[in-house]
Amino acid sequence: MLSSLAFSGSTLFGLALGRHSRMTTLGEVMYLERDYHPNLQCSCGERLGECPMWSRVVKQANSQSVDVQFKFDKKWKGVDFDKKGFNFYKFLLINGFRPQRIYRDDQIENYRIRNGNFFNLMGKEFPDTEYFVDLSKTPERMEVLMGSPSIDAYYIHLRRNLKAVYKSNLSRRKMTRKGWGFKMLRESYLLHARERHRRKVFDRVPKSKRITVDFDLFKAQPMQEYRHVLNWLNLQDEEIKDPRSLSIKKQHLYLGNRWLFSSDPNYDVQISESSQKVELNRLERMSFNIFKTLLNPNFKD
Numbered sequence: 336m337l338s339s340l341a342f343s344g345s346t347l348f349g350l351a352l353g354r355h356s357r358m359t360t361l362g363e364v365m366y367l368e369r370d371y372h373p374n375l376q377c378s379c380g381e382r383l384g385e386c387p388m389w390s391r392v393v394k395q396a397n398s399q400s401v402d403v404q405f406k407f408d409k410k411w412k413g414v415d416f417d418k419k420g421f422n423f424y425k426f427l428l429i430n431g432f433r434p435q436r437i438y439r440d441d442q443i444e445n446y447r448i449r450n451g452n453f454f455n456l457m458g459k460e461f462p463d464t465e466y467f468v469d470l471s472k473t474p475e476r477m478e479v480l481m482g483s484p485s486i487d488a489y490y491i492h493l494r495r496n497l498k499a500v501y502k503s504n505l506s507r508r509k510m511t512r513k514g515w516g517f518k519m520l521r522e523s524y525l526l527h528a529r530e531r532h533r534r535k536v537f538d539r540v541p542k543s544k545r546i547t548v549d550f551d552l553f554k555a556q557p558m559q560e561y562r563h564v565l566n567w568l569n570l571q572d573e574e575i576k577d578p579r580s581l582s583i584k585k586q587h588l589y590l591g592n593r594w595l596f597s598s599d600p601n602y603d604v605q606i607s608e609s610s611q612k613v614e615l616n617r618l619e620r621m622s623f624n625i626f627k628t629l630l631n632p633n634f635k636d
């Protein structure tokens with residue numbers, strides 16, 4: 336499972352991992368159920384109803400006869416911490432309340448069973464895959480699944496310069512009418528609070544089950560960083576020439592970024608080699624630093 340903030344390159348990096356024959360990238364598993372629709376397009380170019388991977392998975396999952404099943408169904412409501420957007424519970428979570436204190440035991444337990452169920456099914460359907468890559472990213476999911484006896488999870492922290500992530504967040508159009516000054520502070524607060532939360536949970540993962548990859552370093556020296564991850568996962572090196580070209584048409588993601596989808600059969604995406612230098616203006620820098628000082632004083636970005 337990837338551990339990173341939004342806009343940290345997790346989809347790109349996840350697809351790079353998915354090029355390995357023993358790894359299959361699934362996208363954000365926490366949204367698979369609710370966002371599924373047979374007419375949605377898959378990155379392979381097919382509709383989901385025709386996609387060789389998902390049509391099979393959905394058929395298997397929806398015909399299971401277990402109590403708590405993973406079901407590809409829009410009506411599935413899920414638990415709060417899988418919901419998009421920000422709410423009171425998320426506020427509690429990013430400020431250090433553990434999910435176990437906010438949600439009932441049976442909700443937590445069901446969540447573990449359902450997800451364990453799903454990964455079990457995937458393991459049976461795709462016996463060549465040793466690792467399924469989950470791009471869900473949220474620390475609360477990580478924390479809950481960490482305690483699952485049926486999921487053997489490894490966590491990759493994809494690190495990206497926080498100022499760059501902040502700048503990406505500011506450039507998005509969300510709620511701009513609330514005023515730019517306020518937005519700068521709000522985004523800075525959320526960024527640092529989320530990062531603090533992410534780090535806290537990540538640090539609780541046993542050392543052998545976690546690794547940090549710097550996304551900018553990966554862009555500059557892809558083979559070195561890629562091998563580093565393969566070694567850690569005990570996987571063979573496969574002579575992939577450049578993991579920055581993603582072979583999108585051979586992979587099956589249906590959630591997220593629009594650049595994933597194209598009807599052109601030769602379409603592909605390449606991760607750029609260089610990272611742009613990020614310059615914050617004075618107000619942005621001040622807003623960034625206020626919450627950095629308050630929330631992550633010892634953290635180097």
Ligand SMILES: [Zn+2]
Pocket residue numbers: 377378379380381386387388389586587588
């Ligand atoms: Zn597909």
